Amino acid sequence: MGELRLMKGNEAFAEALIRAGADGYFGYPITPQSEVIEYLMAEKPHERTGMVVLQAESELASINMLYGGAGAGKKVATSSSSPGISLMLEGISYMAGAELPCVILNVQRGGPGLGTIQPSQSDYFQATKGGGHGDYRLLVLAPASVQEMSDFVPLAFDLAFKYRNPVMILSDGVIGQMMEKVELFDPIPRWTDEEVIEKNGDWATVGKRPGRERNIITSLDLDPYSMERHNHDLFAKYKKMEEEEVRWEELNTEDAEYFIVAYGSASRISQKAIDLARAEGIKVGLIRPITLYPFPYKVLQEKVQKGAKGFLTVELNMGQMIEDVQLAVKDNAKVEFFGHVGGVIPTPEEVVEALKTKIIGG
Amino acid sequence: MELTADKIKELVVKPENKVYAKTPLLTDKTLSYCPGCGHGVAHRILMELVEEMGLENDTIGIAPVGCSVLAYEFMNVDMQEAAHGRAPALATAIKRLWPGKFVFTYQGDGDLAAIGGNETLHACNRGENITIIFINNGIYGMTGGQMAPTTLPGMRTSTSPYGRDTHMMGNPLKMTEIVAMLPGTYFVTRQAVHTAKHARKAKKAIKKAIEVQLEGKGTSFVEIVSNCNSGWKMTPVKANQWLEENMLDYYHLGDIKVDGKLVKEIV
Numbered sequence: 001m002g003e004l005r006l007m008k009g010n011e012a013f014a015e016a017l018i019r020a021g022a023d024g025y026f027g028y029p030i031t032p033q034s035e036v037i038e039y040l041m042a043e044k045p046h047e048r049t050g051m052v053v054l055q056a057e058s059e060l061a062s063i064n065m066l067y068g069g070a071g072a073g074k075k076v077a078t079s080s081s082s083p084g085i086s087l088m089l090e091g092i093s094y095m096a097g098a099e100l101p102c103v104i105l106n107v108q109r110g111g112p113g114l115g116t117i118q119p120s121q122s123d124y125f126q127a128t129k130g131g132g133h134g135d136y137r138l139l140v141l142a143p144a145s146v147q148e149m150s151d152f153v154p155l156a157f158d159l160a161f162k163y164r165n166p167v168m169i170l171s172d173g174v175i176g177q178m179m180e181k182v183e184l185f186d187p188i189p190r191w192t193d194e195e196v197i198e199k200n201g202d203w204a205t206v207g208k209r210p211g212r213e214r215n216i217i218t219s220l221d222l223d224p225y226s227m228e229r230h231n232h233d234l235f236a237k238y239k240k241m242e243e244e245e246v247r248w249e250e251l252n253t254e255d256a257e258y259f260i261v262a263y264g265s266a267s268r269i270s271q272k273a274i275d276l277a278r279a280e281g282i283k284v285g286l287i288r289p290i291t292l293y294p295f296p297y298k299v300l301q302e303k304v305q306k307g308a309k310g311f312l313t314v315e316l317n318m319g320q321m322i323e324d325v326q327l328a329v330k331d332n333a334k335v336e337f338f339g340h341v342g343g344v345i346p347t348p349e350e351v352v353e354a355l356k357t358k359i360i361g362g
Numbered sequence: 363m364e365l366t367a368d369k370i371k372e373l374v375v376k377p378e379n380k381v382y383a384k385t386p387l388l389t390d391k392t393l394s395y396c397p398g399c400g401h402g403v404a405h406r407i408l409m410e411l412v413e414e415m416g417l418e419n420d421t422i423g424i425a426p427v428g429c430s431v432l433a434y435e436f437m438n439v440d441m442q443e444a445a446h447g448r449a450p451a452l453a454t455a456i457k458r459l460w461p462g463k464f465v466f467t468y469q470g471d472g473d474l475a476a477i478g479g480n481e482t483l484h485a486c487n488r489g490e491n492i493t494i495i496f497i498n499n500g501i502y503g504m505t506g507g508q509m510a511p512t513t514l515p516g517m518r519t520s521t522s523p524y525g526r527d528t529h530m531m532g533n534p535l536k537m538t539e540i541v542a543m544l545p546g547t548y549f550v551t552r553q554a555v556h557t558a559k560h561a562r563k564a565k566k567a568i569k570k571a572i573e574v575q576l577e578g579k580g581t582s583f584v585e586i587v588s589n590c591n592s593g594w595k596m597t598p599v600k601a602n603q604w605l606e607e608n609m610l611d612y613y614h615l616g617d618i619k620v621d622g623k624l625v626k627e628i629v
Contacts (some may be wrong), residue, residue: 023459024458052455054454054455054458056451057481057483057484060480060481061448061454061480061484062451064445064448064481065454065455066455067442067445067448067451067452068424068454068455068456069456069459071456072422072442072455072456072459074459076455076459091448098443193460205422205440205456206422206440206460207421207460208418208439208440209419214439214440215441216434216440216441216442216443217443218425218442220432220443
């Protein structure tokens with residue numbers, strides 16, 4: 001068993017970066033995720049693993065530091081919260097275009113605008129549908145526990161390098177700030193420079209090597225036919241993600257007639273709601289998407305085929321993931337939404353009430 | 363014997379007569395720059411130095427957005443193309459993650475002094491051990507001749523069609539003097555490449571800038587005051603005259619900071 005610790009979600013993410021063999025973290029403080037850089041600075045990862053940690057002058061700078069570091073073949077990560085992620089979208093789009101691997105944590109807070117520092121899940125569209133300019137997708141992982149704030153870090157790096165694509169860990173202020181027991185994974189050594197060259201030297205700017213042409217990292221292509229091909233290549237890659245990387249969790253679904261679809265902190269609240277509803281004899285189960293992109297459409301479609309009577313999405317927003325649930329379910333079963341915004345957290349009792357009025361009795 | 367062009371070529375073009383060859387660190391791709399533009403000379407100087415200093419396999423360069431957005435097509439080393447103004451952020455990470463490499467940014471005035479002003483200031487203030495090559499021609503060339511932060515007072519551009527009115531549009535920004543004031547910069551100089559003499563001096567300056575980085579001393583920053591005959595709507599010859607008479611009157615040539623110490627009064 002790995003080392004057990006009681007940690008905040010943000011701290012678990014930071015510790016996991018060091019243990020995952022990250023080469024660099026570049027970030028800018030913003031509530032509710034500043035513990036990430038505070039933890040890293042206190043831990044002196046440069047002494048532990050040689051990892052570089054730098055407080056950038058802005059989120060614009062942080063994401064472009066990731067572009068540079070990733071373009072040079074290294075494992076790099078950043079973290080921020082919603083308004084900061086908006087600033088990063090320029091760089092994220094460039095990284096998607098230039099096919100650069102990196103890990104970005106978004107500890108979501110409410111918006112729009114400066115909004116609030118309270119938890120939210122209202123960046124779902126931004127994370128899963130592109131967000132920045134141009135046609136692109138991020139691989140999006142949604143942790144629902146402090147444990148997953150740690151476990152998803154090495155997974156995110158693996159996926160980022162497998163697909164040469166930015167991976168976003170879409171968390172929220174609840175998961176980032178709450179403390180839970182976490183079992184830390186054993187440290188993975190950082191790649192040596194020689195390993196970086198061996199693994200990524202065919203595309204990354206690691207310095208020219210004898211026997212190959214120079215490497216270029218760019219998202220620019222002024223030839224329309226070539227640029228169109230590039231877009232098609234990107235989407236072939238996204239299709240492969242859709243075929244191979246869908247992850248989800250089910251709870252109490254074996255005999256379920258009704259389903260709550262929720263991710264992150266909303267899924268934790270929904271677990272309790274399901275206990276309450278089951279105590280009243282309601283056969284309801286939870287479908288928790290772990291990858292928000294690619295989204296588990298097929299999982300929902302299978303439930304419909306087996307006679308599901310209705311789906312309630314529970315989100316800390318005005319109803320965003322519900323559009324993906326509707327895409328999967330279509331008109332074959334009832335799909336409704338329940339949520340709160342602005343930092344107001346739904347209670348399990350409210351969720352049960354919404355299930356009864358909107359789905360079962362509605 | 364009839365001296366045809368072919369005959370002259372046969373008689374003259376011999377290895378022993380060869381006094382100059384293009385560095386292999388410039389590709390054979392036709393430059394996208396206007397004839398008469400200073401970018402070509404600046405590219406050549408930089409790549410010659412990378413070759414002469416034996417850094418071909420240890421160089422990572424960053425191209426900007428602007429006229430030199432395609433610098434990676436011409437510079438035959440590993441290159442990254444940055445978002446507009448962000449080159450110093452890229453270079454920061456690359457150098458910290460690959461401290462043994464020579465890392466440079468190549469940026470124009472819009473990229474470095476306008477949209478990327480913050481990235482420039484903070485990279486220099488942190489004393490990032492990188493080399494910044496800053497081409498200042500006082501105008502946005504690629505987008506068609508709009509006003510730059512470095513456009514001179516009264517200078518006409520497509521967005522200051524009656525001349526830059528400093529009351530409305532502000533004054534030309536001397537980024538080089540600003541970064542020289544920051545403790546992180548170790549070598550700061552302003553050069554030009556519009557004559558052979560100036561190009562030779564600029565080459566010496568860039569060489570020093572590279573050496574400063576290899577010695578790990580901090581940020582080295584080389585401004586090159588250049589021309590934009592297309593944007594200025596002049597012939598190349600006239601543009602170079604105008605540069606001498608106007609640009610250099612405002613942007614004084616010479617070293618501003620050497621060995622971490624100011625060597626010139628900043629006005």
